[in-house]
Amino acid sequence: xxxxxxxxxxxxxxxxxxxxxxxxxxxxxxxxxxxxxxxxxxxxxxxxxxxxxxxxxxxxxxxxxxxxxxxxxxxxxxxxxxxxxxxxxxxxxxx
Numbered sequence: 001x002x003x004x005x006x007x008x009x010x011x012x013x014x015x016x017x018x019x020x021x022x023x024x025x026x027x028x029x030x031x032x033x034x035x036x037x038x039x040x041x042x043x044x045x046x047x048x049x050x051x052x053x054x055x056x057x058x059x060x061x062x063x064x065x066x067x068x069x070x071x072x073x074x075x076x077x078x079x080x081x082x083x084x085x086x087x088x089x090x091x092x093x094x095x
Contacts, residue, residue, distance in 0.1 A: 034071060035088050041069045063089060 007015040039056040042065055043049055051059075066085040067078075074081045087093055 031084060031087065034084065037071065038066055038069045041071075042066070045069065 036053055036056050039059045039061060040051055040053060042061055043051045043056070043059070046065075046068065063082075063085050066088070067082070070078065070081045074084075
């Protein structure tokens with residue numbers, strides 16, 4: 001179910017600020033969750049063991065390992081997946 005809201009007159013700029021900040025966080029969270037899921041899937045598929053998301057947060061795969069576990073929603077878009085992996089390998093992401 002979706003809720004729709006109207007912005008009170010005069011608050012449009014503030015509403016845009018809030019929406020932009022929320023969207024930025026949502027996209028960053030999606031990248032973070034995709035990374036963790038790729039770790040879980042790699043361990044399951046290639047190391048043949050089960051791992052929960054908590055410990056998977058502490059795992060750092062190599063780019064070639066991430067390339068082996070492209071998520072279904074990114075299938076056929078290897079260039080996009082590679083860009084996400086590059087982001088995960090960056091110094092900025094490690095912080």
